[in-house]
Amino acid sequence: MKLSRISDSTVRRLSSYCRVLEELDREGRRMVSSKRLAERGGVSSAQVRKDLSYFGSFGRRGLGYNVPRLLEEIRSIMGLNRTWRCALVGAGHIGSALFSYHDFRRRGFDVVAIFDNAEAVVGQKWEDCEIQNVKKLVPEIRRLGVDIGIVATPARAAQEVADLMVEAGVSGILNFAPRKLEVPxxxxxxxxxxxxxxxxxxxxxxxxxxxxxxxxxxxxxx
Amino acid sequence: MKLSRISDSTVRRLSSYCRVLEELDREGRRMVSSKRLAERGGVSSAQVRKDLSYFGSFGRRGLGYNVPRLLEEIRSIMGLNRTWRCALVGAGHIGSALFSYHDFRRRGFDVVAIFDNAEAVVGQKWEDCEIQNVKKLVPEIRRLGVDIGIVATPARAAQEVADLMVEAGVSGILNFAPRKLEVPxxxxxxxxxxxxxxxxxxxxxxxxxxxxxxxxxxxxxx
DNA sequence: CCCACTTTGTGAAAGATTTCGCAAGGAGCG
DNA sequence: CGCTCCTTGCGAAATCTTTCACAAAGTGGG
Incomplete structure (x- = not known):
């Protein structure tokens, strides 16, 4: 199975199927058909079946899919059954909104460090995480083994921050700055x-x- | 020219061409080729030419495109040469991040009302805009002639808020809540x-x- | 067991988007 | 003017994505 030739749209839909499945699970449903899953996700049932078929056969004809089982399968396909260590750069409004969005943590995206360049905020604590000077970014990201860097700075600082993140060895970057970033x-x-x-x-x-x-x-x- | 059969990807790229053109304009460039525009936007030059060709011929062979002229054309195509009146619902972290992102106002998206359901925040002022009880949403949106509703509430409240917005007569909704919304x-x-x-x-x-x-x-x- | 009904998984068709390739327009230089 | 070098606009081809349509499996009732 070539993960690399899965289209972006399929991946995004898988993520949204997750949310539907979690909801169905909370409602206590055991089984779900591609039809119902599709309705709730706002796509066609053929689309659901095609998306899933890239990764295997998870359903039973005449019955549908087992809700908890399919949820686990998709989670595992998407790498959501582990914790990803994230570093947030930019302690402004967007950064704060992301940090306090506890749903991310619940989904395994753990912000383990926060950086900013403004002396006024460096040293402040958000929950139990202290905002550090961006100068410490590279050694700290290395030390903490951060996987994902989150860029929540103004546009003009974004490329520089991304370069530091790459230097420090992150595997992925989520960019909220309205500018195109160059990364390897x-x-x-x-x-x-x-x-x-x-x-x-x-x-x-x-x-x-x-x-x-x-x-x-x-x-x-x- | 059928605006409705323009693909979403084309529209999103046009928006990003705008940003590149603004930057080129600030740099004082008069002309730009599809090649350079493409490089800066991270797409192929054929893509740029194709995207533009859906709306007309804006370039000169051998020369490229006039930067301010093309910027104006795209702005007009996208409806960015006017002000859109927006109402923000949800005065939490995301709402606050959006409200204080002044770039939106600069681009013609003006937040003229803010609503929340928590008594603790109702009555507070963000800049010169007072947070109102969500109960007043429908009459206030009608009175102010709001075009765009921005949903920045928790997922569970999102559909209800969207329904109110529709009732009040908004033309479009931007949804930040992680759930599918049903709208006409x-x-x-x-x-x-x-x-x-x-x-x-x-x-x-x-x-x-x-x-x-x-x-x-x-x-x-x- | 048979029949009516449901649902998956998947090739093949249809549809959408991107890339290719090139004719035609224009600049610049000697 | 003639020649070279660029660049657009656009039809046609290639590629990618979604939808269709149906065989194969499975359920449940009688």
């Missing part, structure tokens, strides 16, 4: 860019305004 | 789900670990 190809990089989301929404709104203006014009004609 | 199809909906991003990163890390383990095994054999 063996480092996994994901971007969360809220500007892109807002602007795409703007495009969609403009598109639907245009549509309804046309529609109105037609009704007036009639 | 004429409402544009975009989701920002940080859990999916982190989990996709986890998948990628696992995939590359598997690869390097194999590689190592091969070197040992040799």
């Amino acid at each position: 190809k063996e480092i996994s990089l994901r971007n969360v860019n809220m500007t892109i989301e807002l602007e795409s929404l703007s495009f969609a709104l403009r598109a639907s305004e245009t549509r309804s203006r046309k529609k109105r014009a037609v009704s007036v004609d009639e | 199809k004429e409402i544009s909906l975009r989701n920002v789900n940080m859990t999916i991003e982190l989990e996709s990163l986890s998948f990628a890390l696992r995939a590359s670990e598997t690869r390097s383990r194999k590689k190592r095994a091969v070197s040992v054999d040799e």
Whole structure:
């Protein structure tokens, strides 16, 4: 099974199936069909079956999938049955929002260090984690064996921080700064860019305004 | 030109071309080729030309694109040459991070109201915007003519809030809660789900670990 | 056991997106 | 002007992703 040729869309859907399965599990359901899983996840049932088929056969014909079993399978496929050590850089609003989002910890993403360059915040404690000067980033990330670096700095600092993270040996970077980062190809990089989301929404709104203006014009004609 | 059959990936890339063009403009460049624009945006030059071609011909052969002109064109295509009125629901960490991200305002996304259900925060002021009880959401959104609702609540409250927003007549919703929202199809909906991003990163890390383990095994054999 | 019904897993078809390749337009130089 | 060097715009090809459609398995009732 070539993990590398699994499409990004499939991976993102697997992640969302996880959430649906957790919910079904809480509801006490034992079995679920691809149809129901699909409805809850907002995709087609064929899509669900195809996504799962890349990794094996987890269901039983006529019955569906065993909820806890499938959840465990997907968790294991996605590497969610372990703890990932994360370092957060940037103790501003975004950093604080991420840090206090306890759901991440519950899912195995553990923030073990926080860095910032502002003397005013260095030394502060968030829960039991002390904000350190970004100068200590490389040795501290090495010492703690951090897997994932989270960039939550302003755009202008982001590349520099990413370079330090790479130097320190992280395996992956999650970037919240609205700029493209250059990293060696063996480092996994994901971007969360809220500007892109807002602007795409703007495009969609403009598109639907245009549509309804046309529609109105037609009704007036009639 | 059918705006509705433009792919989501194209729209997202247009948004990122905007950022590159703004940067080029600040650097004082007059002209840019699809090649350079592509490099800076991390895509292929054919992709840039194709994306633009859906909307018209903005370049000159042999010369490239005029930077301020192309920026204006894309802004106009995406509906960024106007102000969108936004209402933020959820005055927690994520809401606060979004509100204080002034780049949004600069780009024309103006938060004109904030709602929360916790008596402890209702009445507080963020800059010159007072947090209101979510009970006032519908009339206030109507009164202010809000275009975009931003859901920054815990997952369990998200659908209820979205329903209120729809009732109040927003045109689009940006959802930060990690759950699928149901909205009428004429409402544009975009989701920002940080859990999916982190989990996709986890998948990628696992995939590359598997690869390097194999590689190592091969070197040992040799 | 038979029949009606359900559901998976998966090739093959359809559809969507990206890349290729090149004609045609334009700049610059001698 | 003639020649070289760029670059766009775009149809066509290649690639990637989703949907279709159905055989094969499984359940349950009589």
